[in-house]
Amino acid sequence: MTHRTKLHKEKVNWPITIILMVVAAGLILFPLYLTISIALRDPSDMVNLLAFPKKLNFSNFAEAWKMTNYPLKFRNTLFITVINLVFTIITNSAVSYAITRNYKKSKFFKGMYYYFISAMFIPFSVLMLPLVKQAALFHVDNIGGITFLYIIFGLPMNIFLYSGYIKSIPEAIDEAATIDGASPLQTFTRVIFPMLKPMTATVAILSFMWTWNDFLMPLILLSKPEQQTLQLSQYVFQGQFTTQYNLAFASYLLVILPILVVYIFCQKWIISGVVSGAVKQ
């Protein structure tokens, strides 16, 4: 593995290329192939699972679609994801802006900064028992409520991400806008917010993946079947699939597919968004 770039910089390193390809195929693509092939198999064709399916059986998808009430679960998940995304970006960026710009001038905003940042230390499992009681009291144990909670709970992380970025924008820009007669709100919406685009992309990607793939929060807050998200319904249906593996895998694939499609089209942004989000830390 270590004889790369010896002196010939331009030469393609074939051994490493091949090793990486074999590992990728065996460890990442093969499980995906298995998932797809089992989802497409006829229940009678479950003997040699490594071989290609004898005949492609798409009815598994139709059946899983009906059985798990996919359209409803998809709509629930999409609602949570999209609404959370929009409101997280609007509110969290505004909070970060107000805090970052007044951090030095005011004890109040400095206190707010430390208040939110220190909340990053609190793991969700520490909150979850009392949160369920609190959520029932305020009637947020439903789709709308959980979306609202995601927006609130994302604050510490997003303030952390945004504030570093806002600090790098010179305050002279705000001052120039003020001289031109812009109010603080206009300065934010018209001048600063558009400049935050790269960090907004990161925040958007991280919130999207968090809400789409989250399992724990729906598990403790959404008890009614008609409110289940895609992830939660997979867990709930696990018992009903029992040995109907073809249905189970078709159902998994239906959950994975939307995110894979998003990934294929937005792969570059997603990768750079995740990196810049993490390296900020």
Add this chain to the structure above:
Amino acid sequence: MKKKKRISLTFYAMVIPMAILFFIFHTIPFLQGVFYSFTDWKGYGTWNLVGLRNYTHIFSDKNIYSSYLFTFKLAICATILVNVIGLLIASGLNAKIKCRNVLKAIYFIPYMLGTLIISFVFKFVFSNILPMVGEQLGIEALRLNILGTNQAWIGVLFVTVWQSLAFNVLIYLAGLQTVDQDIYEAANLDGAVGFKRFMKITFPLIAPFFTINMVLSARGYLMAFDQVMAMTDGGPGTLTTTISVLIYKKGFSGGQFAYQSANAVMMFVVIVVISIIQLKVLDKREETING
């Protein structure tokens, strides 16, 4: 010297409503959890203050002891594996290879997929595919479903690493790409190649990225939940019950609301201590870089 300017009310209006909501739905539940940890509440009915009784109980509770043991075993093994393998794959992706972007995209796929679904898929691999392969090839070790044995934790560890590796690879790759190629040429001339070059030159340069990976991975693994719920449900017995799983199971349906709140507070303290230690190390490293 600038005079103190008045801060526009707009800024207060941007922060205060969100801060109040955060206080109601995040801080209050947290404080409630701390409060309940000093009571004997079951989650319903009446309760009494019991002082530190829950906490003294924790230290002699076999379930809690074994959940901490398993969680730390998982976190430590996963952190080491993910960093070693992640660095190897990232170094490979950083070499002069063909189809770099395609390979990079493939290696990142697991990060996109939810842990729950991945765990279901691998549960099937462990319970059906591997035993089938073991049968056909006559490998005795593969015939048993590992998730049903005392070695079930290896299955959980495998899925944890499989899923989170992608993130670490990406961070290390970002780190390796900041290293100037000229440094390698100089190193080659000085006769530093291979592993020696890596330890002496590459690793110190990407050390901040190493810290990021250590901090983020350790934190995530200490809270492991989804993969356990999907693959083993904490079993066999309680062998693969993590702290989070224990809080969830006993806290909600085991009538141990107050007791598990104390456990949660303990977990919080443990995570804060680990984070502080890690931040101290991070600070020191930044000092040495800046100094």
